[in-house]
Amino acid sequence: MQKTWQASLKIWGDLRSSVALSKHTTLAVGGKARWYFKAKDKEALQQVLSIIPLNIHVLPLGRGSNLLVSDAGFDGVVLDLGCLQTIAWKNGRLLAEAGCRMSKLAQNAASHGRTGLEFMATVPGDLGGGVAMNAGAFGQQVSDALYAIEILHRDGKNETLTREQLSMQYRYTDLPKDCVVVSACFDLSEKDVESVRMRMRDMRHQRSQTQPLAWPNCGSVFKNPDGDYAARLIEAAGLKGEQIGDAQISEVHANFIVNHGSAKAQDVFALMTLAQQAVKQKFRVDLKPEVRILGELNGD
Ligand SMILES: Cc1cc2nc3c(=O)[nH]c(=O)nc-3n(C[C@H](O)[C@H](O)[C@H](O)COP(=O)(O)OP(=O)(O)OC[C@H]3O[C@@H](n4cnc5c(N)ncnc54)[C@H](O)[C@@H]3O)c2cc1C
The missing domain is CATH 3.30.43.10 (Uridine Diphospho-n-acetylenolpyruvylglucosamine Reductase, domain 2)
Known part of the structure; x- marks a missing residue:
């Protein structure tokens, strides 16, 4: 059989x-x-x-x-992808597998006196997710230092793609449909270890002061529109602290939605829709989700 x-x-x-x-x-x-x-x-x-x-x-x-x-x-x-954990240096480049925490990569680069990945110390995802999202913060993003990635296509065939082939933009990477990123390779400039570490410490400190990290969340819910901040617009639309079920637009950072314990995805999505409608009505700006939505949700 x-x-x-x-x-x-x-x-x-x-x-x-x-x-x-x-x-x-x-x-x-x-x-x-x-x-x-x-x-x-x-x-x-x-x-x-x-x-x-x-x-x-x-x-x-x-x-x-x-x-x-x-x-x-x-x-x-x-x-x-938890099995993909290798980090190595090859021909002066940092080569890491997709399951590595970005914070681990930031530490590794710092200890080798390399700059360009400091922001990764503050982003809680893994490298594969970081590449897929072109994650970034504090004026740095994955695409600035990325050299190439290795992917597996949906049928299991592998391919190497250079940064130029990925059309990376703000929180966007043009990955082939349904592929899996298995590793990424970075070109990083030299800098003294202590100043790289100090920059990471400053970034982490700034984060701890400005983000509601005590409650489950998914980071910034919306991308920042050109020349403005989603958080500023949502706050100015009067929605800071707005709550549906156990989901709340954070009182600390209006572009974060926090889960106070038993929020439903539907509650989070309803808050997102509310924010989009209010910001559109008041400022004529369309807020585009940064968070990836998996499955069907209804905003009404
Ligand atoms: C407190 C907090 C702060 C945050 N701050 C920032 C920030 O400053 N900057 C920022 O950019 N983001 C930030 N984020 C969002 C998030 O951490 C990033 O988008 C991160 O890159 C997502 O990585 P992940 O491994 O969690 O991806 P996941 O959430 O697991 O996946 C995200 C998407 O990537 C795809 N994906 C994941 N791995 C792979 C892979 N190996 N191959 C192909 N596709 C893959 C998934 O299918 C999904 O579509 C924050 C989130 C939180 C909770």
């Missing part, structure tokens, strides 16, 4: 079904993933991509720090 694809996956790692994505996202809302797969290693990842039928949705997951998962969950396979 022919094996099902689920049985074949079990050879390459840990496959579970009905896994709560609220436990795998920093906002801590949303439903379940139909399947959740933790690959043993990179080869396993490559194999499973070729095994999972192409009509089954696949979602590479990092730290889930930029994801709003709908209450209905995700009908597909979530790929946990």
Whole structure:
């Protein structure tokens, strides 16, 4: 008898079904993933991509720090990339696998006296998510120092893409559809270790003063529109502190929505819609989500 694809996956790692994505996202809302797969290693990842039928949705997951998962969950396979942890220096470049925390990369670069990744000390995601989002802060972003990435296509074939092939812009990377970033390579300038570390400390301190880090959240909900700040516009529209269910537009930073315990994805989305409508009405500005929405949500 022919094996099902689920049985074949079990050879390459840990496959579970009905896994709560609220436990795998920093906002801590949303439903379940139909399947959740933790690959043993990179080869396993490559194999499973070729095994999972192409009509089954696949979602590479990092730290889930930029994801709003709908209450209905995700009908597909979530790929946990925790096995991809290698960091190495090759020909003067920093080469790291996608499952590394960005903060770990920032520390590594600093200890080698290299500048360009200091902002990563303040962004809670993994490198793969950072590349996919072109994460950035304090005037730095992934695309400034990125040299190339290695990806796996949905059918398991690998490819190397240079930064120039990725058309990276503010919080945007033009990745091939449904690909998985497995590693990234950075060109970093030299700088003395102590000043790089001091810059990271300053950034972290500034963050701790201005962001509501005590409650589950997903960082900035909206991208900043050209020449302005989403937080300023939402606050000026009178929505700071606005609450629906257990979700609240933060009183500390109006571009953050915090979960006071049992918020639903629907509550978060309703607040997002409220903010978009109020800012549009008052300032004629369209706020575009920075957070990635997984599944269907209804703003009314
Ligand atoms: C407190 C807080 C502060 C934040 N501050 C910032 C900030 O200053 N700047 C900033 O840019 N962001 C910030 N964020 C948002 C978030 O940390 C970044 O967007 C980060 O890059 C997301 O990484 P992740 O691993 O959590 O990605 P996830 O949330 O897991 O995934 C985000 C998207 O990337 C895709 N993805 C993830 N990994 C891969 C991969 N290996 N290959 C292909 N696609 C992949 C996912 O499918 C999803 O579509 C903040 C979030 C929080 C909670």
